[in-house]
Amino acid sequence: MPEPVRLTFLGGLGEIGRNCACLEVAGRILIIDCGLMFPDLSMPGVDLVLPDFSWLRENADRVEACVLTHGHEDHVGALSYLLRDLSFPIYGSTLTLGLARSRIEEGGLLDRTELVPVIDGERRWIGPFDVEFIPVAHSVPHGFAIAVHTPQGVLLHSGDWKIDLTPVDGRRTDLARIGTLATTEGIRLLLADSTNAEEPGHTVSEREVGLALRRLFADHRHQRLIVACFASHIHRIQEICDAAVEHGRIVATLGRSMGKNVALARQLGLLHVPDANIADIEDVASLPPSRVCVMSTGSQGEPMSALALMAAGENRFVKLGPGDTVILSAHPIPGNEHSVSQVIDGLHRLGADVVHSGLAPVHVSGHAKQGEIKTLLSVARPQYFIPVHGEFRHLTHHSRLAMEMGVPDDRVLLCEDGDVVELTDDGIDFAGEVPAGYLYVDGIVGDVGRGVLRDRRVLAEEGVVIVVVTVGARTGDIVAGPEVITRGWVYAPEAESLLEECRKAITISLEEAAAHGATDFDTLRRHVRQAAGRFVQERTRRRPMIVPIVMEV
Numbered sequence: 351m352p353e354p355v356r357l358t359f360l361g362g363l364g365e366i367g368r369n370c371a372c373l374e375v376a377g378r379i380l381i382i383d384c385g386l387m388f389p390d391l392s393m394p395g396v397d398l399v400l401p402d403f404s405w406l407r408e409n410a411d412r413v414e415a416c417v418l419t420h421g422h423e424d425h426v427g428a429l430s431y432l433l434r435d436l437s438f439p440i441y442g443s444t445l446t447l448g449l450a451r452s453r454i455e456e457g458g459l460l461d462r463t464e465l466v467p468v469i470d471g472e473r474r475w476i477g478p479f480d481v482e483f484i485p486v487a488h489s490v491p492h493g494f495a496i497a498v499h500t501p502q503g504v505l506l507h508s509g510d511w512k513i514d515l516t517p518v519d520g521r522r523t524d525l526a527r528i529g530t531l532a533t534t535e536g537i538r539l540l541l542a543d544s545t546n547a548e549e550p551g552h553t554v555s556e557r558e559v560g561l562a563l564r565r566l567f568a569d570h571r572h573q574r575l576i577v578a579c580f581a582s583h584i585h586r587i588q589e590i591c592d593a594a595v596e597h598g599r600i601v602a603t604l605g606r607s608m609g610k611n612v613a614l615a616r617q618l619g620l621l622h623v624p625d626a627n628i629a630d631i632e633d634v635a636s637l638p639p640s641r642v643c644v645m646s647t648g649s650q651g652e653p654m655s656a657l658a659l660m661a662a663g664e665n666r667f668v669k670l671g672p673g674d675t676v677i678l679s680a681h682p683i684p685g686n687e688h689s690v691s692q693v694i695d696g697l698h699r700l701g702a703d704v705v706h707s708g709l710a711p712v713h714v715s716g717h718a719k720q721g722e723i724k725t726l727l728s729v730a731r732p733q734y735f736i737p738v739h740g741e742f743r744h745l746t747h748h749s750r751l752a753m754e755m756g757v758p759d760d761r762v763l764l765c766e767d768g769d770v771v772e773l774t775d776d777g778i779d780f781a782g783e784v785p786a787g788y789l790y791v792d793g794i795v796g797d798v799g800r801g802v803l804r805d806r807r808v809l810a811e812e813g814v815v816i817v818v819v820t821v822g823a824r825t826g827d828i829v830a831g832p833e834v835i836t837r838g839w840v841y842a843p844e845a846e847s848l849l850e851e852c853r854k855a856i857t858i859s860l861e862e863a864a865a866h867g868a869t870d871f872d873t874l875r876r877h878v879r880q881a882a883g884r885f886v887q888e889r890t891r892r893r894p895m896i897v898p899i900v901m902e903v
């Protein structure tokens with residue numbers, strides 16, 4: 351009887367981000383993607399969110415390698431953290447490795463990490479894993495679906511994918527290979543991208559964006575053009591460059607990752623721009639507006655990005671004003687709408703014209719919609735199905751689509767982060783759980799922790815009231831204070847009488863406590879907290895954090 355195969359999900363099932371799945375064959379572990387997640391508004395001060403790697407750390411000696419589907423941060427961004435504790439080779443396309451490399455390099459981990467490039471359609475043994483890299487189209491070039499030929503049959507992981515029949519680089523999703531796998535060996539288990547499982551229809555070809563950009567370049571012949579998009583979207587960058595070259599414009603990059611990725615893609619032969627049409631940002635300042643095309647980062651409204659600084663009038667190189675046109679060639683990721691909107695407002699205030707995806711077709715999604723998802727299901731005809739890469743609602747919709755397409759209900763597994771599933775001759779089933787909570791990173795310190803975040807949220811929403819009082823150790827009598835200090839509850843200089851009343855309420859409470867013979871530290875602290883909390887709540891209907899500091903002399 352062939353040995354069982356296990357899959358452990360460390361992230362990506364229940365959120366968009368921190369994608370990480372671990373496959374076990376013959377006691378070895380193959381990591382499929384190792385991504386991070388960007389924080390939302392409920393995580394103040396957090397720089398990024400990682401998968402919980404404790405299970406991998408406990409099994410460090412069994413880790414064979416990591417295979418990467420593509421180079422987006424939600425698939426490669428956590429590698430530099432995991433590589434601090436573990437060492438393993440990483441497989442991916444040259445571009446994917448190039449994009450993953452910079453964070454690993456910044457972490458000083460490149461020397462002891464082997465990066466192994468693989469090409470389209472390549473099939474190779476990685477330890478006990480027979481792995482095949484199948485081309486897929488996505489919003490970054492050279493993405494792969496990963497097929498692993500295991501003792502329990504073929505397991506296919508779609509990676510992030512879509513069907514683009516006229517992709518910019520001509521590299522289509524290899525449905526033919528997937529079809530061959532389905533009709534020869536059969537696909538035992540399919541794991542597929544759920545991001546757009548709620549969206550009907552098909553994603554529009556990236557080429558349509560190129561046409562829209564060309565029209566905009568033609569309509570704005572005399573203006574300076576600034577185009578913002580994702581720095582890893584090399585196809586989009588190619589289309590922007592093509593439009594610029596066609597209209598005799600010189601392209602300059604703005605933003606660190608834009609400059610870096612353009613250089614990398616040109617070096618790898620993935621981006622074609624004549625040298626004469628590319629220049630440093632310092633050099634385009636002297637050119638007439640009709641000859642300038644600035645390609646910028648910041649399409650998600652990120653606070654310190656090149657575009658945000660331009661919108662605030664604070665970019666060193668580009669001062670925007672009337673006559674300039676900014677094209678936002680991206681769609682805000684859920685959670686970023688407000689920042690993007692603020693940037694657009696700022697640009698308008700400066701007098702610039704703004705074209706975004708709500709006004710012109712300057713963006714298309716990189717993920718398969720329902721029509722494409724159904725196509726994959728009908729070509730792959732998997733025996734078992736697990737939706738991955740999405741929030742719970744996306745996973746749910748994707749499960750339904752699979753059932754609609756004929757996968758029996760009991761063969762569709764709705765898994766979440768931390769779930770372990772086992773594939774045996776009898777079928778597939780849940781086989782336990784591992785820790786898979788969020789690991790919050792702020793600065794260079796590891797986990798910030800839920801407690802810290804809870805405190806930050808209270809501080810952000812309600813402020814803090816600190817009460818300092820000194821009492822006699824044996825009597826409980828007040829020796830000094832209470833002093834009431836606040837930030838964010840009321841503006842202290844204008845609320846002196848309120849603070850005075852608060853002090854009185856606390857004093858009364860402490861005197862009562864002392865009258866009842868309370869002298870111990872905890873009781874006094876509780877009295878201070880309760881008296882201050884009650885007063886603040888009754889007088890202002892607010893609930894700031896109350897920090898009692900009781901000192902004994």
Ligand SMILES: [Zn+2]
Pocket residue numbers: 420422488489510716
């Ligand atoms: Zn992606």
Ligand SMILES: [Zn+2]
Pocket residue numbers: 369422424425510739
């Ligand atoms: Zn992704």
